[in-house]
Amino acid sequence: MSIEAHNLRKRFGSYTALDGVDLNVPRGKLVALLGPSGSGKTTLLRIIAGLEIPDPGSGRILFNGDDVTDLPAGKRRVGLVFQHYALFRHLSVFENIAFGLRVRRSRDRPPRAEIGERVRKLLALVQLDGLGGRYPHQLSGGQRQRVALARALAVEPRVLLLDEPFGALDAKVRRELRRWLRRFHDEIHLTTVFVTHDQEEALEIADEVVIMNQARVEQVGTPQQVYDNPATPFVYRFLGSVNVLKSPALLAAGQLVSGRQTDSGQVYVRPHDIEIIPHVEGGAGLPAILRAVHSAGPLARLTLEQVESRGDLVEAEISRAELASKQLQVNDLVRLRLRRSRRFEDDYSI
Amino acid sequence: MAAPAAQTLAGRTGAATPRANRDPALVRWTLCAIALVFLVCFLMLPLIAVFAEAFRKGIGAYFSALATPDSRAAIRLTLITAAIVVPANTVFGVAAAWAIAKFRFRGKSFLITLIDLPFAVSPVVAGLLYVLIYGRTGWFGPWLSAHGIHIIFAPPGIVLATMFVTFPFVARELIPLMQSQGTDEEYAAITLGASGWQTFWRVTLPNVRWGLLYGAILCNARAMGEFGAVSVVSGHIRGVTNTMPLHIEYLYNGYDFAAAFAVASLLALLALVTMILKSVLETTTAV
Numbered sequence: 001m002s003i004e005a006h007n008l009r010k011r012f013g014s015y016t017a018l019d020g021v022d023l024n025v026p027r028g029k030l031v032a033l034l035g036p037s038g039s040g041k042t043t044l045l046r047i048i049a050g051l052e053i054p055d056p057g058s059g060r061i062l063f064n065g066d067d068v069t070d071l072p073a074g075k076r077r078v079g080l081v082f083q084h085y086a087l088f089r090h091l092s093v094f095e096n097i098a099f100g101l102r103v104r105r106s107r108d109r110p111p112r113a114e115i116g117e118r119v120r121k122l123l124a125l126v127q128l129d130g131l132g133g134r135y136p137h138q139l140s141g142g143q144r145q146r147v148a149l150a151r152a153l154a155v156e157p158r159v160l161l162l163d164e165p166f167g168a169l170d171a172k173v174r175r176e177l178r179r180w181l182r183r184f185h186d187e188i189h190l191t192t193v194f195v196t197h198d199q200e201e202a203l204e205i206a207d208e209v210v211i212m213n214q215a216r217v218e219q220v221g222t223p224q225q226v227y228d229n230p231a232t233p234f235v236y237r238f239l240g241s242v243n244v245l246k247s248p249a250l251l252a253a254g255q256l257v258s259g260r261q262t263d264s265g266q267v268y269v270r271p272h273d274i275e276i277i278p279h280v281e282g283g284a285g286l287p288a289i290l291r292a293v294h295s296a297g298p299l300a301r302l303t304l305e306q307v308e309s310r311g312d313l314v315e316a317e318i319s320r321a322e323l324a325s326k327q328l329q330v331n332d333l334v335r336l337r338l339r340r341s342r343r344f345e346d347d348y349s350i
Numbered sequence: 351m352a353a354p355a356a357q358t359l360a361g362r363t364g365a366a367t368p369r370a371n372r373d374p375a376l377v378r379w380t381l382c383a384i385a386l387v388f389l390v391c392f393l394m395l396p397l398i399a400v401f402a403e404a405f406r407k408g409i410g411a412y413f414s415a416l417a418t419p420d421s422r423a424a425i426r427l428t429l430i431t432a433a434i435v436v437p438a439n440t441v442f443g444v445a446a447a448w449a450i451a452k453f454r455f456r457g458k459s460f461l462i463t464l465i466d467l468p469f470a471v472s473p474v475v476a477g478l479l480y481v482l483i484y485g486r487t488g489w490f491g492p493w494l495s496a497h498g499i500h501i502i503f504a505p506p507g508i509v510l511a512t513m514f515v516t517f518p519f520v521a522r523e524l525i526p527l528m529q530s531q532g533t534d535e536e537y538a539a540i541t542l543g544a545s546g547w548q549t550f551w552r553v554t555l556p557n558v559r560w561g562l563l564y565g566a567i568l569c570n571a572r573a574m575g576e577f578g579a580v581s582v583v584s585g586h587i588r589g590v591t592n593t594m595p596l597h598i599e600y601l602y603n604g605y606d607f608a609a610a611f612a613v614a615s616l617l618a619l620l621a622l623v624t625m626i627l628k629s630v631l632e633t634t635t636a637v
Contacts, residue, residue, distance in 0.1 A: 051537050073540050080541040086534035090556040100542035103552065148538075155542055 001064045001158045001191050002027045003048060009058035010043055017043040018054070019215035025159075025208075027064075028189045030182070032202035035212035036238070041195045042163055044212070048193065049161050050076045063158060079152030079190075083164035085144045087136040093147050094119055094132035100155035122150040142173045153190075162194035166201065178205050199239050203227060211235050233344050236268045243269050243314050245286075245306075245341075269341035271301070274316040276326065277335050285335025288314060290328055295320055302328070304336065400618050403611035415609035416616070423589040424597035424613070427505060431593065432573045435512045440566050443520025448554065450521075451528030452536060462525075468517045476514050477582025480507060503585030508593060511579040516569045523565030527558050564631055571624045575617060 003025040010018040018040045025031045033041040046052040048061060050073030061069045068076055088096050095102075097119045101110055110118070123129050126146035136144055145165060152160060165181070166174040182205040185192055196202050202209050203223040211218045211226060211234075219231040230236040233244075245267045277285055288304040291313070295301075300323040306312045314336065318326075328334070372378075405412055415421065446465055450458060468476065482488050484501040494501060501507045535557065539549040555562075577595040584591040592600060594617055601610035 049541055051541070073537075074543045074545070076541075078541055080538065082534050082538065084534060086538040088535055088539075088553055088557075090559075099539065099544070099552075103539070103542065103544040103548045151538075151542070 002062075003159055003191060003193065004062040004065075005044070005048065005059060006062075007059040008044065008047060008061075009055045010040075010047065010052065011055055016215045018047070021059075021212075021215070021217055023048075023210060023217070024220075025191060025193055028191055029207040030185045030192045030194070030205065031208045031210060032206035033193060033195045033210050033212060034197070034199060034202040034238075035218075036197055038214075039212040040215040041197075041212045045161050045163055045193060045195050048159075049073055049078050049080045051080075077155065077158045079149075079155065079157030079160045081145070081148045081152050081160070081162045081165050083167045085136070085141075085148045085168075087144055087147055087151070089136050091135075092132065093123070093128070093134050093136070093139070096136070096147055097122055097132075097151045097154050099151060118154060119150075122154055125153070126150045140173075141169045142177050145169065145177065157190070160190050160192040162192065164195055164197070166198075167196075174201075181205060203239070211238065213238070230268070230342070233266075233268060236342070241271055241315060243271065243274070245269065245314065246309070246312070265343050265345045267338070267341050267343045269338050271315045271317040272299070273339040273341065274314065275337040275339055276302070276316060276318060276328070277337055279333045279335050283335060285337045286314075288334055288336050290330055290332045290334060293323070293328070293330065295323065304334070307333070397618060400611055400614050403607060404615040406611075407608045411608055412612045412615075415606075415612040418609070420588050420592065421597060421609070421613055424592045424594050425616070427508065427592065428574050428594040430505070431509050431512050432570055434509050435516055435573045436566055436570045438513060439516055439569050440520050440562065442517065443524060443565060443569075444555070444562065446521045447524035447528055447558075448550070450525055452533050452554070465518050465521050468515050469522075473511075473515050473576065473578030474582055477511050477579035480511050480514070480579075480583050484510075502583050503587065503591060505591060507583035508580050508591060511583045512573050512576050515576050515579050516572045519569035519572065520562065520565035523561050523568070524558055527561040528554070531557055560631055560634065564628060567624050567627055567631075571621060574620055 003023065005021065005023040008018045008021045008023075010016075021040065021044060023044065033044060035041045043052060047054055050068070050071065054061075054069070059069075060067055063076070088099065091099065098115050101115050101118065109115075119132065120129075123132055126149055128143060128146055128150070131139070131143070136147070139147065149165075162181075166177055169177065178201055181194075185205075194206075203226075206223060208220065209223055209226050210220050213234050219226050219235050221229075226235060227239050230239060236242045279285075279287060287307040289307060290302060291305050292303040293300060294303075298320075299317045300320050302316045302318065302323075304314045304316060306314060316336070416425075446461070449455070450462060481502050483490060484494060484507065485491050486495060486502070488502075491502075499506075501510065535553050536549050539553045540546075544552065575595060576593075577599075580593055581596060581599075584593065584596055586592060586596060586600065588597075588600065594613055598610050598613045598617070601607075601613065
């Protein structure tokens with residue numbers, strides 16, 4: 001089922017959580033809401049779930065084209081998974097998963113045997129067979145999160161909403177579980193929205209990434225699109241590391257092909273898009289001095305200082321093989337060529 | 351890296367406390383002795399004294415002191431008062447704690463202050479307030495006596511005064527507990543289709559059940575033991591408006607020490623049972 005949101009606004013007192021946000025989640029996709037804390041992503045998710053209501057007169061939420069803005073959370077048939085699991089601590093795993101079925105009115109409630117059967121199937125689906133009798137405090141973080149997922153799925157939701165689902169887990173479990181979630185999504189094809197502040201997580205598993213900042217959507221696109229073509233300085237900075245260079249120096253170095261008349265603005269370039277070439281007097285490229293080399297890891301990170309504007313540092317990443325073949329030494333004079341960069345005018349606020 | 355660290359940890363927990371972490375023997379023994387002397391003098395001895403005094407004239411005298419009509423009336427009134435006050439304050443306390451811990455609304459901090467008021471106000475002042483409002487010359491006095499309703503110097507006044515004094519116990523116990531549990535479980539229940547009522551009965555209440563019981567036990571202990579506020583509104587009519595604490599005072603002032611301590615021992619026994627229940631609860635909930 002598709003989810004659409006139009007022009008959502010939400011204020012908490014003097015704090016603006018959402019400032020005119022649009023969202024479109026196509027049917028069956030896995031979409032990440034990515035942004036720093038306070039960017040409004042969790043508020044957006046809670047509005048979709050029906051736990052918060054948008055400010056009066058602002059926007060609408062549509063499920064499959066039907067307006068659900070005024071529908072209470074319990075009637076929207078959404079499965080919501082919380083960062084800290086929110087399992088019912090006094091109920092066993094089995095009863096946690098059965099909860100959504102047991103609270104139904106008697107005419108909608110499946111018979112006992114069917115509830116049991118469904119819970120067992122869900123336990124198998126999240127690979128927790130035989131753990132139905134345990135209590136939440138007896139499970140690991142990863143297991144708890146899968147119980148929370150099974151509980152949300154028990155009511156056969158139309159959409160699945162995950163709020164920082166791996167946020168409380170340690171790094172290794174986190175990586176395993178997010179790959180598991182991706183495979184899981186490929187099996188059940190339930191429209192899924194998950195909130196995260198971890199760009200690596202979003203880029204790895206999402207079909208589409210919605211990048212939010214300061215109560216607004218900055219950019220929407222596939223992971224490839226948003227990483228390769230950041231639309232704003234914020235997205236550039238948020239997804240991976242970036243160098244910010246001043247235009248005049250680059251214009252002088254012939255590294256900026258600009259149709260614009262002004263030489264103001266800043267140029268954003270990723271460290272791995274910087275090529276290091278030998279220094280030739282009067283040649284092309286931005287002159288710089290190699291100041292430091294960090295070669296622990298798959299890539300060598302070079303710190304360079306611009307010759308024209310002393311103190312302005314540039315980070316570059318090259319393979320270790322390339323580093324060896326170039327025979328670069330600290331304090332060598334080199335030139336930098338930009339493979340791919342983007343120029344933003346100064347009035348872009350970050 | 352990992353292995354030596356684990357060894358160090360194991361070594362530390364296995365052996366006794368290292369010498370460097372120990373205070374000199376003199377300091378340790380002095381501190382222990384001060385604590386023990388204090389406990390014995392201020393807690394153990396009085397408790398033993400109550401029971402010793404109560405049984406001074408023998409078991410027969412003890413039970414006959416409890417069996418006098420006035421004593422039995424006092425015990426009955428205390429039990430009735432507790433039986434009304436504890437359930438009422440439990441319901442109020444749960445409602446207040448639920449509202450404060452789970453919802454955002456205007457005037458919340460004012461409500462919290464209001465709940466704490468009975469702790470801040472002297473019980474005697476609380477009793478006087480009720481006399482001023484419901485007494486014969488009080489605000490509602492003429493109307494009440496015109497309709498034949500007696501509150502002050504009658505059991506209803508005792509119930510009201512006790513209710514006022516013990517109001518904060520349950521709420522105070524539950525508010526921090528509910529706040530620490532947050533609202534995620536309730537939200538989860540709601541998205542799973544539970545109604546507000548179902549969420550309350552199936553999620554909120556079971557999560558605080560031990561805290562609730564603990565609050566109710568403390569509320570009960572205070573309801574039975576309350577003296578100041580009850581003393582003001584009771585009028586000390588023997589056999590009618592004397593609760594156990596008031597009856598003890600009456601017996602004591604009449605130099606009937608054995609009987610006074612006999613009734614006092616009942617209250618002390620209640621306190622002991624309360625403490626035992628509380629510690630049992632604490633071990634149960636620690637799991």
